[in-house]
Amino acid sequence: MTQKDKTRAATLSVLSNTALTVLKLVVGIMTQSVGVIAEAVHSGLDLLAAVIAWFSVRASGKPADDRHRYGHGQIESVSGVVEALLIFAAAGCIIFEALEKLWSDHVEIETPGLGAAVMAVSAIVNYFVSRHLYDVAEATDSLALKADALHLRTDVFTSVGVFAGLVAIEITGMNILDPLAALLVAVLILKAAYDLVGNAVLNILEVRLPDHEEEIIMAALDENSNRFVEFHKLRTRKSGSTRHIDMHLVVSRMTSVEEGHRLSHLVAGSIRERLPNCEVLVHIEPCGSRCEECRADCPTASVSPWR
Secondary structure, eight states: OHHHHHHHHHHHHHHHHHHHHHOOOOOOOOTTHHHHHHHHHHHHHHHHHHHHHHHHHHHHTTTTOOOOOOOOHHHHHHHHHHHHHHHHHHHHHHHHHHHHHHEEEEEEEHHHHHHHHHHHHHHHHHHHHHHHHHHHHHTTOOOHHHHHHHHHHHHHHHHHHHHHHHHHHHHHOOTHHHHHHHHHHHHHHOOOOHHHHHHHHHHHHHHHOHHHHHHHHHHHHHHTGGGSSEEEEEEEEETTTTEEEEEEEEEEETTTTHHHHHHHHHHHHHHHSSSEEHHHHHEEEEEETTTTTOOOOOOSSSTTTTT
């Protein structure tokens, strides 16, 4: 998938969130349901998050320039943190409104059936939009789109929760179920925000790539291990959807500059074949006459990697 596919997916999220926010808010005010209003607040924050994701997806796709030599990928990580903070704020508002209704002992719901119908529509729309967003995010490794997909996936579960609460009210007449459903919505939102901010902060702090991805790098090195003595100082990190990998390769003292250059391209290409969106930097070092790794039968200590 291309940058254009990412932008289209982000645009779809903005449009769907706009429609659902307006619909939930109107019906929530009409029915006086704190659960539906809570969902409207949640969708409103999701709309703001979707707009942020839209801008970050467009900005992160820009090529590297003189000021941003490693590209603009970290914009997606920053937007992920901002989106998580917005979700925390939404959960706080929902908890406040729900507790206020519980403490006031005055919970009235008008036409809960209408609210339940809106929640059903919301769950269905968000399910299909979030699935599309997640598919595009997986294909493009976009943190911003994954965050947006997570928001909408959370909306699916919370909408189902509010729907169940309103149906229960219609059947039992127990209006107190509405603020209780809103509290459940808030807990699920907090969990989603916690997961999101954790992933985004890890990228900003430039932690190494996950174990399974570093194992893929090791496999690429093993494939070419007969061409060099050893490697060290392997460093990995991620900026947006781009992986940055650098290492030192120790080669024969007899290796020419041209041969070392060819080897670095071979190793980098082997890694890129296995991991998408990689920037690989290979530093070539000659082996010492009595290096710590020296072995009498070392096959690369005195021969070219291409002979």
